[in-house]
Amino acid sequence: MATLLLTKAQVRQLLRMTDVITAVEAAFGAFNSDQVAQPDYMGLHLQPKGAEIDFKAALDRAGQMVSLKASSGGFRDNPAQFGLPNGMGTVLLFDARNGALVCAMDGSLLTGYRTGAAGAVSARALARRDARRVGVIGTGTQARMQIRALREVLQIETVHAASRSAEGLAAFCAEMQEAFGLTVLPGSPQEVAEAADILVTTTRATGVVVQAGWVRPGTHVIAVGADQAGKQELDPELFRGARIVVDSFAQCAAKGDLQHALRDGTAEGPQTELGEILLGQQPGRSDDAQITIFDSTGMAIQDTATAAALLSRARAQGIGTLFDFLGQDG
Amino acid sequence: MATLLLTKAQVRQLLRMTDVITAVEAAFGAFNSDQVAQPDYMGLHLQPKGAEIDFKAALDRAGQMVSLKASSGGFRDNPAQFGLPNGMGTVLLFDARNGALVCAMDGSLLTGYRTGAAGAVSARALARRDARRVGVIGTGTQARMQIRALREVLQIETVHAASRSAEGLAAFCAEMQEAFGLTVLPGSPQEVAEAADILVTTTRATGVVVQAGWVRPGTHVIAVGADQAGKQELDPELFRGARIVVDSFAQCAAKGDLQHALRDGTAEGPQTELGEILLGQQPGRSDDAQITIFDSTGMAIQDTATAAALLSRARAQGIGTLFDFLGQDG
Numbered sequence: 001m002a003t004l005l006l007t008k009a010q011v012r013q014l015l016r017m018t019d020v021i022t023a024v025e026a027a028f029g030a031f032n033s034d035q036v037a038q039p040d041y042m043g044l045h046l047q048p049k050g051a052e053i054d055f056k057a058a059l060d061r062a063g064q065m066v067s068l069k070a071s072s073g074g075f076r077d078n079p080a081q082f083g084l085p086n087g088m089g090t091v092l093l094f095d096a097r098n099g100a101l102v103c104a105m106d107g108s109l110l111t112g113y114r115t116g117a118a119g120a121v122s123a124r125a126l127a128r129r130d131a132r133r134v135g136v137i138g139t140g141t142q143a144r145m146q147i148r149a150l151r152e153v154l155q156i157e158t159v160h161a162a163s164r165s166a167e168g169l170a171a172f173c174a175e176m177q178e179a180f181g182l183t184v185l186p187g188s189p190q191e192v193a194e195a196a197d198i199l200v201t202t203t204r205a206t207g208v209v210v211q212a213g214w215v216r217p218g219t220h221v222i223a224v225g226a227d228q229a230g231k232q233e234l235d236p237e238l239f240r241g242a243r244i245v246v247d248s249f250a251q252c253a254a255k256g257d258l259q260h261a262l263r264d265g266t267a268e269g270p271q272t273e274l275g276e277i278l279l280g281q282q283p284g285r286s287d288d289a290q291i292t293i294f295d296s297t298g299m300a301i302q303d304t305a306t307a308a309a310l311l312s313r314a315r316a317q318g319i320g321t322l323f324d325f326l327g328q329d330g
Numbered sequence: 331m332a333t334l335l336l337t338k339a340q341v342r343q344l345l346r347m348t349d350v351i352t353a354v355e356a357a358f359g360a361f362n363s364d365q366v367a368q369p370d371y372m373g374l375h376l377q378p379k380g381a382e383i384d385f386k387a388a389l390d391r392a393g394q395m396v397s398l399k400a401s402s403g404g405f406r407d408n409p410a411q412f413g414l415p416n417g418m419g420t421v422l423l424f425d426a427r428n429g430a431l432v433c434a435m436d437g438s439l440l441t442g443y444r445t446g447a448a449g450a451v452s453a454r455a456l457a458r459r460d461a462r463r464v465g466v467i468g469t470g471t472q473a474r475m476q477i478r479a480l481r482e483v484l485q486i487e488t489v490h491a492a493s494r495s496a497e498g499l500a501a502f503c504a505e506m507q508e509a510f511g512l513t514v515l516p517g518s519p520q521e522v523a524e525a526a527d528i529l530v531t532t533t534r535a536t537g538v539v540v541q542a543g544w545v546r547p548g549t550h551v552i553a554v555g556a557d558q559a560g561k562q563e564l565d566p567e568l569f570r571g572a573r574i575v576v577d578s579f580a581q582c583a584a585k586g587d588l589q590h591a592l593r594d595g596t597a598e599g600p601q602t603e604l605g606e607i608l609l610g611q612q613p614g615r616s617d618d619a620q621i622t623i624f625d626s627t628g629m630a631i632q633d634t635a636t637a638a639a640l641l642s643r644a645r646a647q648g649i650g651t652l653f654d655f656l657g658q659d660g
Contacts, residue, residue: 001412098412
């Protein structure tokens, strides 16, 4: 019984967005098939202010795998003081049949991919068939990940992008051109929202970033930024009359953009979960004029599924280092 | 930035009960000095029935260390089906100053040692100076660990032991003789309780195992078995008039033997925590006739302190394997 160790470089080599989309889609289906257990996460606040380390676990009964992800973030002095990234991650995978630790991998890249993949899964299920123009508000890592994932499920013609940082916007434009040959048209949040068939919000905002009146009929909105109590990007009015879909109703009611719509009465709980649509238990988009909203807060089972897919690929390719924690003790 | 990996055999080699007692004693003090954060643990129930995997985390602000312990147990088919123990463990240590993963070690042996150490710390603080006779009810791993720890803090003359399993009792007697040269006198729970200066209970009972009338004045009771809602070993009457000390009042009120005493009104909350006594904030034993009770449910900070001590010792001795999860990615 040896544990497979995977470095960040190996994880990068093994991560393929198409695999992650497949894994995350299956995870949403499992979540709504009573195949998943996800206990409340554990969080520790550290110094400097804003730094933290969180632990999230999930059980996938179908795949018989348990994951534990440790994620740190907000250590803004790390690059200068320690030569380390300001956030890191570690994922442990356990065989649910016997509790054995089968894999320990760097988890720094996993969250970005699995969150991007969730957006793409929602777009495949809910966006108009002819959606070609993607708008992103916020141009950080997660905006890149959403584009990376969306291009696997639709033919992107143009990307429209808004950012409060001119520098960040320029870097994003250059990178999308270089990585994917995509032309990015910078604009204000309103211009981006008005141009988009698919509108992605990935800011750290705690107030309305997208006014309801800016969003055209037929748009699919992927709301990623709001994942804590108090965070907000969407005008609660946007929820009125829209087809609202969440990853987890319990999470979105507490931490997603939905929290504000529920408070304002522009949405009523419980809302449809994405897995229910994937399983055919609930309808998706009604017609080409309907606005659809996917409120994404991120679930631990996405980590389980993504890490399990990585492990399979690593084993198939013979990548990684075996380490026997139990040694001759068995 | 490399992570030190420690196998079970290396952990066994590095674990010294005296070090663990020192570390755990400091942990109790830190807990009552506002130096500790311990979020509610995460638990997942698995198959077969009774199998589980739990995740416990703690932050030690004094030592600037975060620990995460994954513990599995109850996989009764593991030895036959997988050639694995029925319970395993993994401990991760993170540097609280930057979130980096500094150590990943097998954690199978840690819980036994840190729980044994807590009993010894309580005995040093609360038992009579002339305590020489130790009684144990229940003769499993934890009974062995309590003896192993108590012999570091007092001169044990005889051990009295009771078990529902004649086989288990015989093995315990043989092992204590061989390992420590200690003579064990088997008896009924009543005989053991009546003979003991220090009485240790380590069963899985969910009802009274020790009647109040059996315990002589001046006895120090270490109640280890009850660590979940519904579990019980001590007659709630024993708490009446005794000096009651807990590891964590919140935990003991919910999961320790104290839960039953609070319900029956033979104890009133909040009770003194062991750290308060170690820090001199609360008195210990009043006189040689007082019965003292230490209700031990186990805290994550004991894991943090024990693992951190192990890591220091491993580094000092050059034991373990360095693995760079971040690789050239830094």
